[in-house]
Amino acid sequence: VNFWKALKDMEYLPGYRPMLAPLTLFGAALPSSRWNLGLNWSWIMRSTAFFNYSHDVISMVPWLHGEPAYYTCSAEVAQQLIGNEGQRPLIRPRKLTSLLLLWGENVFSSNGDMWKRHRRIMSPAFNPKMYSLVLKQTTAIYREMADCEGLTGNESVIISDFSKLPLRLAFLVIARCGFGMPLTWAMDEQETADKISVNHALTSVTETAIARLMIPNWAYKIPIKALKEIDHHWTSLAKFMRKSVGLRAEELKADADLVAKRGDVFTRLVAANIDDGKYSVNEDEVLGNTFMLLFAGHETTALVLTATFAYLGIHQEAQEKAYKEITSTIREDRDLDVPKLVHTLACFNEALRLYPAGSMLTRTMTEDVVVNVKRPAEATMVFKKGSLAIIDMVAVHRNPHTYTDPHAFKPSRWYGVSDHDLTMFGNGPRSCIGRKFSQMEAVTFISLFLRDWHVDVVMENGETRQEYENRVMSKAGQVGMSFGITEKVNLRLTKRLKTTSSK
Ligand code: HEM
Numbered sequence: 001v002n003f004w005k006a007l008k009d010m011e012y013l014p015g016y017r018p019m020l021a022p023l024t025l026f027g028a029a030l031p032s033s034r035w036n037l038g039l040n041w042s043w044i045m046r047s048t049a050f051f052n053y054s055h056d057v058i059s060m061v062p063w064l065h066g067e068p069a070y071y072t073c074s075a076e077v078a079q080q081l082i083g084n085e086g087q088r089p090l091i092r093p094r095k096l097t098s099l100l101l102l103w104g105e106n107v108f109s110s111n112g113d114m115w116k117r118h119r120r121i122m123s124p125a126f127n128p129k130m131y132s133l134v135l136k137q138t139t140a141i142y143r144e145m146a147d148c149e150g151l152t153g154n155e156s157v158i159i160s161d162f163s164k165l166p167l168r169l170a171f172l173v174i175a176r177c178g179f180g181m182p183l184t185w186a187m188d189e190q191e192t193a194d195k196i197s198v199n200h201a202l203t204s205v206t207e208t209a210i211a212r213l214m215i216p217n218w219a220y221k222i223p224i225k226a227l228k229e230i231d232h233h234w235t236s237l238a239k240f241m242r243k244s245v246g247l248r249a250e251e252l253k254a255d256a257d258l259v260a261k262r263g264d265v266f267t268r269l270v271a272a273n274i275d276d277g278k279y280s281v282n283e284d285e286v287l288g289n290t291f292m293l294l295f296a297g298h299e300t301t302a303l304v305l306t307a308t309f310a311y312l313g314i315h316q317e318a319q320e321k322a323y324k325e326i327t328s329t330i331r332e333d334r335d336l337d338v339p340k341l342v343h344t345l346a347c348f349n350e351a352l353r354l355y356p357a358g359s360m361l362t363r364t365m366t367e368d369v370v371v372n373v374k375r376p377a378e379a380t381m382v383f384k385k386g387s388l389a390i391i392d393m394v395a396v397h398r399n400p401h402t403y404t405d406p407h408a409f410k411p412s413r414w415y416g417v418s419d420h421d422l423t424m425f426g427n428g429p430r431s432c433i434g435r436k437f438s439q440m441e442a443v444t445f446i447s448l449f450l451r452d453w454h455v456d457v458v459m460e461n462g463e464t465r466q467e468y469e470n471r472v473m474s475k476a477g478q479v480g481m482s483f484g485i486t487e488k489v490n491l492r493l494t495k496r497l498k499t500t501s502s503k
Pocket residue numbers: 082107108119174178293296297298300301304352356357358360361362424425426427429430431432433434435437438
């Protein structure tokens with residue numbers, strides 16, 4: 001009955017009729033098959049979805065379980081929905097952000113006045129001072145990485161599963177720049193009350209977040225070593241974080257100018273916790289935002305960096321162009337001039353277009369919402385009150401009506417494109433707060449890396465670069481809470497001869 005009612009409510013809009021909705025626990029966990037589209041359907045069908053991109057909007061109506069939804073592959077429809085969402089009756093559905101709510105309310109999961117309060121507290125931290133700290137810390141961490149991973153002093157190195165390097169880098173950058181946590185590339189010895197290094201506990205918490213969401217609280221009482229360990233890491237980290245809030249609060253009480261002096265997100269959140277005015281937050285909200293940013297602020301950038309390096313290994317001409325740009329723009333003894341690295345940033349943007357780390361943007365309509373569509377014919381359609389709309393970022397960014405040769409890596413698409421048109425970071429008031437942070441970190445890392453190393457992909461048994469691309473770059477899906485390449489990217493690094501720059 002629900003199925004027929006849903007079809008009628010959606011005015012029999014063409015679309016898919018799977019057994020389970022892809023964004024339900026079972027729909028996501030079961031593999032893609034005739035009966036179940038699966039979480040990864042939009043990637044698997046990236047060339048043919050939306051009826052070969054002949055429909056801007058389709059309906060997804062499961063016949064057994066899950067909420068029906070509108071899906072769109074159109075950048076124009078996305079812009080109409082969220083480009084000015086403050087004026088539109090839309091909210092982010094909380095049940096689809098439950099992973100981020102494990103630690104408390106936060107800017108990503110909240111809506112309305114609560115969202116405004118959180119965003120207002122955090123936004124000022126994302127300023128030029130923070131971006132220059134990102135540059136400085138990324139440079140420092142790159143050097144630590146080179147020493148710890150055996151790059152320093154070597155002429156040629158093979159890195160198996162390159163993704164582990166950007167993952168660690170991005171995690172340390174957000175931990176240091178966003179929160180002032182003194183973590184290092186080598187596992188540090190700073191201990192929690194329970195003798196686990198913070199580094200270790202944070203890494204474990206990141207890796208076990210999905211398990212934590214699925215396993216009920218009572219299960220941690222069962223004497224199973226793996227469960228006990230997860231619980232131990234989570235409670236140790238919570239203790240450490242609460243202690244850190246307390247310490248930062250004391251520092252703030254001792255120094256009234258600390259927010260102005262440090263200005264990082266964590267200091268701002270703790271200051272808002274001490275404050276009891278209109279823009280205050282409670283301790284759970286401090287922790288909720290801390291963990292949300294640690295996740296959102298590292299997995300996304302890291303996955304795109306892995307894709308970027310894979311493409312630079314495959315497309316040697318794009319790498320050479322970046323290398324020339326980097327060596328002609330920066331001098332050994334000077335900081336990077338990031339805005340001048342147009343092609344290098346374009347390589348990152350293009351990898352992000354092809355693998356949008358935030359792959360599904362979800363909204364619930366709190367009133368009927370009218371949008372104009374172009375395909376299959378120009379028309380006006382209504383997204384009904386209470387319905388779920390999903391912006392499929394893979395389809396939006398591989399849509400042949402928007403991008404010519406949509407599956408090809410062509411960084412030049414992004415030359416001269418304004419930052420505000422980088423729809424991979426979302427649109428409108430709820431678009432990514434960390435866009436510049438991520439770009440600064442990525443361009444710094446790519447530049448330092450390419451200046452030192454020539455990068456090549458490790459091909460299998462006489463494979464051509466094109467075959468490598470077809471094999472490795474065709475495997476993508478959910479990685480942690482983000483989207484990216486799932487196949488291991490192995491890279492061969494060869495030391496570049498030190499050339500002096502042309503300046
Ligand atoms: C390549 C890297 C990144 C990508 C692709 C990305 C993508 C996105 C997208 C698409 C959204 C909008 C989601 C929606 O409209 O439903 C978003 C929101 C957000 N991002 Fe990012 N992000 C990245 C890096 C970062 C970083 C480095 C941080 C923090 C340091 C961050 C923090 C956030 C936050 C807090 C929001 C929620 C904003 C709000 O609701 O007001 N992101 N991100």
